[in-house]
Amino acid sequence: MENTKTTALKISGLNKALGKKHILHDIDLEAYKGEVFGFLGPNGAGKTTTIKIIVGLLSLDDGEIEVNGFDIKKNYEKALAGIGGIVENPEMYKHLTGKQNLRQYARMRSGVTEERIDEVVKLVGLSNRINEKVGKYSLGMRQRLGVAQSILHHPSVLILDEPTNGLDPAGIKELRDILKELAHKENICVIVSSHLMSEMELMCDRVGIITQGKMLGVYTIEEMINANKNGNLDFELEVDNMDKACEILTGKEFRTDDTKIIVSVDVENSKALIAEIVRDLVNAGVSIYAVTPKENKKLEDVFIEMTNSGGVQIG
Amino acid sequence: MAKMLRLIQNEFIKSFKKISTIILFVIVVVVGIGFTALMYFAIEEEKSWNQEMYGYEKLDYDTLISDCEIEGFTGYELQIEMWEYLRDNEIPSPESWKYFAVEEAFAYEVEETVDDEGNVKGTAYYTYDDATRKQMLNVVETNDWKTYCEYMIKRNNAMGMPEELNWQYQYRLDNNIAPPEKREDLNDYRNRLIFQVSMAKEAIANDATKEEQEALENDIKLALYRLDNDIRVNVADYSMNGDWPDYTIWICLVNSSMIVSFIGLLVVVLAGSSVANEFSQGTIKFLLINPVKRWKILVSKYITCLLTGYALIMVFYVATLLISMVLFGTADIGADYIKIANGEIVTTSGIVYIFKTYMIKSINVVVMATLAFAISSLVRSSGLAIGVSVFSLLGGNTVVQLLAQFKQDWARYLIWANTDLTVIASDGSMFPNHSLGFAIAVIIAHMVVFGLIAWDGFTKREV
Numbered sequence: 074m075e076n077t078k079t080t081a082l083k084i085s086g087l088n089k090a091l092g093k094k095h096i097l098h099d100i101d102l103e104a105y106k107g108e109v110f111g112f113l114g115p116n117g118a119g120k121t122t123t124i125k126i127i128v129g130l131l132s133l134d135d136g137e138i139e140v141n142g143f144d145i146k147k148n149y150e151k152a153l154a155g156i157g158g159i160v161e162n163p164e165m166y167k168h169l170t171g172k173q174n175l176r177q178y179a180r181m182r183s184g185v186t187e188e189r190i191d192e193v194v195k196l197v198g199l200s201n202r203i204n205e206k207v208g209k210y211s212l213g214m215r216q217r218l219g220v221a222q223s224i225l226h227h228p229s230v231l232i233l234d235e236p237t238n239g240l241d242p243a244g245i246k247e248l249r250d251i252l253k254e255l256a257h258k259e260n261i262c263v264i265v266s267s268h269l270m271s272e273m274e275l276m277c278d279r280v281g282i283i284t285q286g287k288m289l290g291v292y293t294i295e296e297m298i299n300a301n302k303n304g305n306l307d308f309e310l311e312v313d314n315m316d317k318a319c320e321i322l323t324g325k326e327f328r329t330d331d332t333k334i335i336v337s338v339d340v341e342n343s344k345a346l347i348a349e350i351v352r353d354l355v356n357a358g359v360s361i362y363a364v365t366p367k368e369n370k371k372l373e374d375v376f377i378e379m380t381n382s383g384g385v386q387i388g
Numbered sequence: 389m390a391k392m393l394r395l396i397q398n399e400f401i402k403s404f405k406k407i408s409t410i411i412l413f414v415i416v417v418v419v420g421i422g423f424t425a426l427m428y429f430a431i432e433e434e435k436s437w438n439q440e441m442y443g444y445e446k447l448d449y450d451t452l453i454s455d456c457e458i459e460g461f462t463g464y465e466l467q468i469e470m471w472e473y474l475r476d477n478e479i480p481s482p483e484s485w486k487y488f489a490v491e492e493a494f495a496y497e498v499e500e501t502v503d504d505e506g507n508v509k510g511t512a513y514y515t516y517d518d519a520t521r522k523q524m525l526n527v528v529e530t531n532d533w534k535t536y537c538e539y540m541i542k543r544n545n546a547m548g549m550p551e552e553l554n555w556q557y558q559y560r561l562d563n564n565i566a567p568p569e570k571r572e573d574l575n576d577y578r579n580r581l582i583f584q585v586s587m588a589k590e591a592i593a594n595d596a597t598k599e600e601q602e603a604l605e606n607d608i609k610l611a612l613y614r615l616d617n618d619i620r621v622n623v624a625d626y627s628m629n630g631d632w633p634d635y636t637i638w639i640c641l642v643n644s645s646m647i648v649s650f651i652g653l654l655v656v657v658l659a660g661s662s663v664a665n666e667f668s669q670g671t672i673k674f675l676l677i678n679p680v681k682r683w684k685i686l687v688s689k690y691i692t693c694l695l696t697g698y699a700l701i702m703v704f705y706v707a708t709l710l711i712s713m714v715l716f717g718t719a720d721i722g723a724d725y726i727k728i729a730n731g732e733i734v735t736t737s738g739i740v741y742i743f744k745t746y747m748i749k750s751i752n753v754v755v756m757a758t759l760a761f762a763i764s765s766l767v768r769s770s771g772l773a774i775g776v777s778v779f780s781l782l783g784g785n786t787v788v789q790l791l792a793q794f795k796q797d798w799a800r801y802l803i804w805a806n807t808d809l810t811v812i813a814s815d816g817s818m819f820p821n822h823s824l825g826f827a828i829a830v831i832i833a834h835m836v837v838f839g840l841i842a843w844d845g846f847t848k849r850e851v
Contacts, residue, residue: 132850150681153678153679153680154679161670164670166405177398177401181395181680222674
């Protein structure tokens with residue numbers, strides 16, 4: 074991420090009710106060019122509603138949305154010109170070819186040349202199949218076409234609602250790479266919503282968490298992980314003599330299960346600290362079979378902890 | 389503006405890449421061909437039927453003669469003489485001028501005398517002197533219709549008949565137009581027009597009201613205009629109700645305008661599905677995500693629907709025109725539509741006139757398509773939109789007719805009472821004092837309401 078952050082999307086005080094149900098409460102959010110911003114929340118939290126409001130599919134009751142400084146209410150066409158997106162399923166005109174579909178969107182946006190269409194098609198890897206009717210496309214291909222559609226006009230903000238839905242693992246990885254490249258190389262603000270937390274961890278720079286129509290907060294990935302594990306890193310030790318090892322480790326932070334000892338060391342200085350512990354044990358005559366760093370806490374676990382503390386009712 | 393054109397281009401591409409749209413055009417061409425062929429066969433059928441049963445009345449002189457013999461009335465010998473003369477000179481029909489000439493020659497009167505015993509005795513004798521009778525028989529035999537006409541003028545004058553009766557004889561003499569003799573002469577447009585003028589003149593002289601008089605004078609003016617300019621076909625003579633002067637291509641073309649309502653059904657299907665299909669296919673989201681205000685998308689769809697509708701009407705017109713030119717021949721295709729407006733002769737090319745009729749009929753189609761469009765952008769359901777609009781198109785007129793019969797005057801504010809402008813312009817409306825201006829106002833009011841419904845429904849809709 075650049076040092077100087079340029080705001081691409083700014084949402085302030087967004088409220089929305091559908092019928093009598095108040096869906097969004099005072100949503101505030103700011104996303105910058107060059108980052109992948111994850112919009113994370115369980116089903117029914119209001120992710121899709123927020124996204125639909127940003128791309129103009131739903132009206133907003135209260136609050137402001139600015140894209141590149143253009144207010145979406147006062148300057149609809151200019152604000153929308155800075156946005157590209159896929160909302161829910163990538164449904165396109167099945168009786169047209171992929172290219173004819175893209176031309177449809179090109180005509181509705183300014184400055185999209187035929188060369189740009191070819192370039193985008195190449196980027197999403199559809200060059201070989203672009204002249205086939207979309208009715209013959211698989212879901213993955215339609216998803217790629219959707220991405221192609223969304224970046225045709227060089228948007229500053231690219232919004233993808235649940236983009237990995239229905240994709241196979243290879244497709245997910247490819248999409249992830251495309252999005253990262255777009256954000257980091259082309260300096261686009263990519264906003265991705267998902268309820269799959271593990272996905273977010275792999276592609277996002279920052280994550281905003283939403284439950285029950287309220288923003289819980291916005292965190293960088295590191296912040297989230299560190300915030301929840303008290304700054305410690307765990308190592309598993311397998312030794313021949315558990316009792317003796319415990320005796321030596323007295324005064325250090327550790328716990329045991331049946332066959333292993335788990336020691337916690339400060340993340341800041343973890344390598345030096347674990348080396349010291351190993352040396353102490355060896356000097357005391359304890360044989361060590363294995364030292365394994367425990368995996369980092371997954372974003373998923375963090376997410377569940379965070380949203381649960383807010384009292385989430387999935388539904 | 390350029391943006392709007394690009395949106396319309398988009399809509400056209402979406403629409404015309406669909407097989408269903410192409411099928412609509414195929415249907416219209418097939419209907420055009422089918423309609424023309426049906427008209428052609430119907431007309432051929434009527435032609436032959438007409439030849440056998442109607443028109444030229446043929447008398448059976450032998451039967452008439454034997455009837456005379458049986459009845460034996462006073463002067464029957466003279467009557468028989470006439471029948472025999474007609475039979476022998478092969479004058480089969482009382483519609484021939486020669487028949488009248490022979491009638492003149494053999495006209496007889498009966499004088500009754502009462503003798504001393506009180507018995508009534510009738511004596512028959514020829515009305516005219518021998519010279520006159522001879523002259524009449526002579527004109528028949530030498531085919532000298534001019535002398536016959538001159539004779540009729542003289543005779544009418546002598547009898548003190550009104551001048552109007554002589555007009556046709558004088559006109560024929562002046563313009564060298566023989567009176568009808570054979571069957572085909574009756575179909576000659578000049579004889580028809582002369583007949584029409586002399587009937588009108590008689591009617592004016594008799595008991596025509598002031599209004600009727602004006603109409604009759606217009607008829608005379610028009611007929612004389614055609615006679616003077618040798619105009620055989622006037623497209624205005626071919627009405628939709630089957631009252632045709634002769635059998636030309638124009639019967640087919642004039643009647644073809646009723647197919648416009650059928651094309652209306654197809655346009656309603658297009659209009660009803662235009663917005664609704666985007667929802668059912670799920671493509672609406674990608675459509676509205678673009679940096680284009682929603683009303684622009686709506687307007688582009690509406691314009692595309694109407695343009696497609698008019699394209700369908702044009703395709704039908706051209707198909708019908710071409711096929712009917714093949715079937716009926718091109719002899720009369722250059723004919724004009726001639727009418728009198730404010731006492732002046734106005735001529736329009738027949739092809740242009742038919743096109744205008746199509747356009748006036750299309751108003752109804754536009755109104756119903758707008759209704760379909762409004763409903764479909766309101767309820768997301770193409771089925772409902774198409775259903776309601778088709779019902780409107782087909783059933784609305786019936787409903788208004790019923791209401792008019794039950795003297796429900798408010799029904800004049802309903803759209804269906806106002807869409808057939810041709811009927812209203814010719815004072816044919818079911819409601820009293822129904823002016824063209826009123827009808828147009830009602831149409832515009834409805835269009836505005838439909839437009840606002842569509843606008844509001846589409847721009848505020850949460851997708």
